[in-house]
Amino acid sequence: MEPCEFPHIGEHLAPIMERHGGDATRLLQILREVQDCFHFIPPEAVSCIASHLKLPRAQVEGVAGFYSFLSLSHQGEYRVLFSDNITDNMLGKPELMQYFCNKLWVEPGKVSEDNLVSVDSTSCTGMCDQGPAALVNGWPLTSLDRNRLDLIAELIRMKKPVAEWPAMLFEVRDNIRRPGMLLGEPFEPGAGIRAMLARGAEATLSEMDVSNLRGRGGAGFKTASKWSFCHAAIAEEEGSMICDVGGNPERFIVCNADEGEPGTFKDRVLLASYADLVFEGMTVGARVIGARKGFLYLRGEYRYLLQPLEAVLARRRAAGLLGENILGETGFAFDVEIRLGAGAYICGEESALIESLEGKRGRPRNRPPFPVTSGYKGRPTVVDNVETFACAARIAEKGGAWFAAMGTAQSTGTKILSISGDCARPGIYEYPFGVTVEEILRDCGAEDAHAVQVSGPSGTLVSWQEYGRRIAFEDLPTAGAFMVFHRQREMFAAAHNFTRFFAHESCGFCTPCRVGTQLQKKIMDKIAGGHGTPADLEELKHLGHILGSMSHCGLGHSAANPVLDTLRKFPGTFERKLKALSFEPAFDLDGALETARKITGRDDEWAHLS
Amino acid sequence: MSKTITIDGKTIPFMDGQTIMDAALAARVYIPHLCHNPEFKPHGSCKLCTVKANGRLVSSCTMPACEGMEVENGTKELNDERRDLVRMLFVEGNHLCPTCEKSGNCQLQAVAYCLGMMSPRYNHFYPQREVDASHPDVFLDRNRCILCELCVRASRDVDGKNVFGLSGRGIGSRLVVNSCSGRLGDSDFAVSDKAAQVCPTGAILIKRQGFKVPIGQRIYDHKTICQVESQGKTGGEEDE
Amino acid sequence: MNDRKKVRIASCSLAGCFGCHMSLLDIDERLFDLLDLVEFDRTPLTDIKHCSPCDVGIVEGGVCNAENVHVLKEFRKNCKVLVAMGACAITGGLPAMRNNIDLWDCFQEVYQYEGGLEGGRIPNDPELPLPFDKVHPIYEVVKVDYFLPGCPPPADAIWKFLTDLLAGREPKLDYEQLHYD
Ligand SMILES: Cc1cc2nc3c(=O)[nH]c(=O)nc-3n(C[C@H](O)[C@H](O)[C@H](O)COP(=O)(O)O)c2cc1C
Ligand code: SF4
Numbered sequence A: 001m002e003p004c005e006f007p008h009i010g011e012h013l014a015p016i017m018e019r020h021g022g023d024a025t026r027l028l029q030i031l032r033e034v035q036d037c038f039h040f041i042p043p044e045a046v047s048c049i050a051s052h053l054k055l056p057r058a059q060v061e062g063v064a065g066f067y068s069f070l071s072l073s074h075q076g077e078y079r080v081l082f083s084d085n086i087t088d089n090m091l092g093k094p095e096l097m098q099y100f101c102n103k104l105w106v107e108p109g110k111v112s113e114d115n116l117v118s119v120d121s122t123s124c125t126g127m128c129d130q131g132p133a134a135l136v137n138g139w140p141l142t143s144l145d146r147n148r149l150d151l152i153a154e155l156i157r158m159k160k161p162v163a164e165w166p167a168m169l170f171e172v173r174d175n176i177r178r179p180g181m182l183l184g185e186p187f188e189p190g191a192g193i194r195a196m197l198a199r200g201a202e203a204t205l206s207e208m209d210v211s212n213l214r215g216r217g218g219a220g221f222k223t224a225s226k227w228s229f230c231h232a233a234i235a236e237e238e239g240s241m242i243c244d245v246g247g248n249p250e251r252f253i254v255c256n257a258d259e260g261e262p263g264t265f266k267d268r269v270l271l272a273s274y275a276d277l278v279f280e281g282m283t284v285g286a287r288v289i290g291a292r293k294g295f296l297y298l299r300g301e302y303r304y305l306l307q308p309l310e311a312v313l314a315r316r317r318a319a320g321l322l323g324e325n326i327l328g329e330t331g332f333a334f335d336v337e338i339r340l341g342a343g344a345y346i347c348g349e350e351s352a353l354i355e356s357l358e359g360k361r362g363r364p365r366n367r368p369p370f371p372v373t374s375g376y377k378g379r380p381t382v383v384d385n386v387e388t389f390a391c392a393a394r395i396a397e398k399g400g401a402w403f404a405a406m407g408t409a410q411s412t413g414t415k416i417l418s419i420s421g422d423c424a425r426p427g428i429y430e431y432p433f434g435v436t437v438e439e440i441l442r443d444c445g446a447e448d449a450h451a452v453q454v455s456g457p458s459g460t461l462v463s464w465q466e467y468g469r470r471i472a473f474e475d476l477p478t479a480g481a482f483m484v485f486h487r488q489r490e491m492f493a494a495a496h497n498f499t500r501f502f503a504h505e506s507c508g509f510c511t512p513c514r515v516g517t518q519l520q521k522k523i524m525d526k527i528a529g530g531h532g533t534p535a536d537l538e539e540l541k542h543l544g545h546i547l548g549s550m551s552h553c554g555l556g557h558s559a560a561n562p563v564l565d566t567l568r569k570f571p572g573t574f575e576r577k578l579k580a581l582s583f584e585p586a587f588d589l590d591g592a593l594e595t596a597r598k599i600t601g602r603d604d605e606w607a608h609l610s
Numbered sequence B: 001m002s003k004t005i006t007i008d009g010k011t012i013p014f015m016d017g018q019t020i021m022d023a024a025l026a027a028r029v030y031i032p033h034l035c036h037n038p039e040f041k042p043h044g045s046c047k048l049c050t051v052k053a054n055g056r057l058v059s060s061c062t063m064p065a066c067e068g069m070e071v072e073n074g075t076k077e078l079n080d081e082r083r084d085l086v087r088m089l090f091v092e093g094n095h096l097c098p099t100c101e102k103s104g105n106c107q108l109q110a111v112a113y114c115l116g117m118m119s120p121r122y123n124h125f126y127p128q129r130e131v132d133a134s135h136p137d138v139f140l141d142r143n144r145c146i147l148c149e150l151c152v153r154a155s156r157d158v159d160g161k162n163v164f165g166l167s168g169r170g171i172g173s174r175l176v177v178n179s180c181s182g183r184l185g186d187s188d189f190a191v192s193d194k195a196a197q198v199c200p201t202g203a204i205l206i207k208r209q210g211f212k213v214p215i216g217q218r219i220y221d222h223k224t225i226c227q228v229e230s231q232g233k234t235g236g237e238e239d240e
Numbered sequence C: 001m002n003d004r005k006k007v008r009i010a011s012c013s014l015a016g017c018f019g020c021h022m023s024l025l026d027i028d029e030r031l032f033d034l035l036d037l038v039e040f041d042r043t044p045l046t047d048i049k050h051c052s053p054c055d056v057g058i059v060e061g062g063v064c065n066a067e068n069v070h071v072l073k074e075f076r077k078n079c080k081v082l083v084a085m086g087a088c089a090i091t092g093g094l095p096a097m098r099n100n101i102d103l104w105d106c107f108q109e110v111y112q113y114e115g116g117l118e119g120g121r122i123p124n125d126p127e128l129p130l131p132f133d134k135v136h137p138i139y140e141v142v143k144v145d146y147f148l149p150g151c152p153p154p155a156d157a158i159w160k161f162l163t164d165l166l167a168g169r170e171p172k173l174d175y176e177q178l179h180y181d
């Protein structure tokens, strides 16, 4: 065995372990802190944490190896991760990243020789309206250009702690361009809870039902139904099960703030400036299903929001809106704990999110059972999107009919869109459902738009011929992303970027997605390199079929959407890249001789293949 | 036993709480599978057992059977897709059957034969994976691991040891061993563990057993995995 | 029989061990039946150096160096139907075991640590085919029409495959003829 690099690791870890107690569900939180401390997770720490939490070492290693913000090998003291969303790329990310690497003498994906800095790409960091963006040791850097990168490189060379860097580097603007009933109308903290208490929990569920609110996280499941399923699961249990001390079996309410879909950043703004609305909605939901504990699962990219959100929670506790006997109502107890993710898109999928909340690898569970009957720690759990809870707070306050009067019959209320890409005014737009793509493009100042990726890579690519389509569950459902592409953009590049995203984010649990997303990416790389043939397009369609039909969860099901949509709607963007030949080797023949040429020093005619 | 489902038109009884796979296994109807072993909790990762139940594609090893469910299993469409999944498993690892002691007894290979896989078709990944020969009685060759987690489940649920786990993500997922060095020899793994017996492939092999049964006389050399499994564990009985 | 045009077959071994060709010879007296139907172009049996237009090309072995590519492309260009015969042509086979070893380490082991003919030097003679980083199956380099697995494929499998093909049937092996080992 190699000599121990950190013989006294136990002492370093003691304060962290103490803060989290012996609670194994906090494993991910512990690992995040260890990563912050050492810039990686030393093997000694893995053993130490395992014995402290009484977990198998392999399980701790398994969790540490799953999340991309955790690392089992040395990373630089400064880890700079450039957001790799297509919108960042369109704003010049590749050149900027190369520029930055050259400045710091480091190769992308590698650690500098002095262990000072490592530079790499990461999936969309949710700053598409102010890209190109990056994270330094987890803190967001926005609106990057050469000047800013010069400064950042200098700060790194001077080894200035990130906490002491100029604040303007970390400025994140809300960019609210079109407020509606969620973003535009004043909200007095407690108004929703008060109205609910006056009306009663059951009647509030009826209001939710009348509102016809559907989940804003993408799937569009009716929220009142989810809440009443959870209710029913509990009622069924109460007949047969032993209750805990409070007289109720434990149940949980979870706010899904993972917002990992590239191009989506509306939850960021809700949490930054409308957190009261979100926590209020959670509290209303908690009362309806009888939960005493809630979680906000915050994506690691948004850790900068952690302290402000904790402050909101503290303020709410002080105001009697959280904690015991909320607003004086005896027995109404509820509180929220925030847990951070660590770079894994799959943890937005509700059952993977629950696994992650439990401190495990984020892999989607088998269903049935569904979270409403068996969620966090096997207990009934409601998982809803940030915006869904914000809507719920408004509904509690103003009633279901008021809400249902907005939007369309099947899609009531408003939808917050996060608009980015080729438009004059990227940012946050709130519309009643039913708005056409054309109207939105006009509002955000998108000229000569060729296409829009609605709801991110797993959503729908809308071509210029379809701009009459409407944002609504019955036409174009969306979790909020709206990425605009100008006529001069190469749509192939977007599809290529999205296949890279899925290959990077596949959790690896099931065969079709683990392998299929890689195969898909390899073919797209081959086409991008100018070696594609019509046979490769057939192969892409075939893979798309397998991914769509055989995968375990939504990630795999939609991983081929961008390629299939682009092939259907913009076939030319592929065809222009293809060779006329019917077959091209799978790998670069001449390139595969390069190592041997170097070793032998040969460069003769026979040492090359065309 | 009043409740039934049909699989490819054949009526099959089931009890509440049974999955489609449970019912099929009890009735000796073969649904291809690799990560399922009725001795352990269903896992649902290989997706070979995908069937069409009432028109929807589901994993039969995890989907509860329900009254009147109509299941399609042996259709050309499903078998074509399963063959592609098997191909994916071949190319993502390093499966050089001629060099493998498991050949002929290997379920991955047997399913591939059964589905008539003539070539892996996809391009090979040729990943770098570790071989661990540190244990006195057992080899661990990750080149052949298909991440079915049967060893993980067996060690955890039967042996009570947690010798194995999974780390990494996506295509970087890999089997890890519960010891400080990460080596099997430094764990408390024993050749008598259940986990030493369950690997469907040649990733976990017991030492000094090589070629005890000659090639040509192995489980799947003359009988397909479908025939072997439909005869049941006791063997010999005829299928109605 | 004689007035029917014979099917012209070429075959070669790339990164293989000629085991598949040996297995072909194992069809024994059926070789005579085969010769009634076919004539051989370039094969290890005929000493013809280059392949001319053929009906069927049969390739044993994977692709491990630049010369393999030239031969393989010549086969693809000249053969109406190309068959990958054996594990090496289909998966890289035994030669692909080197894919886990760095090429530089391979060279050092062979030429420097072992001494050898070149006196510890790595040869740079243009006559020597330059090796690839990794060994690949042939279908990753050219389009392949049929696959005949096995290490080697049993003689019966080769016979069944060829007779199917020559009779214009879709080749189909019996269960016991399909083997990867
Ligand atoms: C791969 C994947 C990623 C997801 N990411 C998110 C996410 O980031 N935020 C979210 O609210 N829902 C996400 N979802 C949807 C959730 O699984 C779940 O449906 C949602 O949180 C339910 O809340 P809602 O009913 O309020 O929409 C994702 C689903 C999948 C399959
Ligand atoms: S579809 Fe992809 S993300 Fe979902 S379980 Fe399978 S491997 Fe994981």
Ligand code: SF4
Binding pocket: B094, B095, B096, B097, B098, B100, B101, B102, B103, B104, B106, B107, B108, B109, B144, B201, B202, B203, C180
């Ligand atoms: S594990 Fe099975 S498929 Fe893999 S090499 Fe061994 S016999 Fe072949």
Ligand code: SF4
Binding pocket: B144, B145, B146, B147, B148, B149, B150, B151, B152, B175, B198, B199, B200, B201, B203, B204
């Ligand atoms: S070692 Fe064997 S049993 Fe364990 S996960 Fe890999 S293939 Fe499955």
Ligand code: FES
Binding pocket: B032, B033, B034, B035, B036, B043, B044, B045, B046, B047, B048, B049, B050, B059, B060, B061, B062
């Ligand atoms: S056997 Fe059902 S998914 Fe593997």
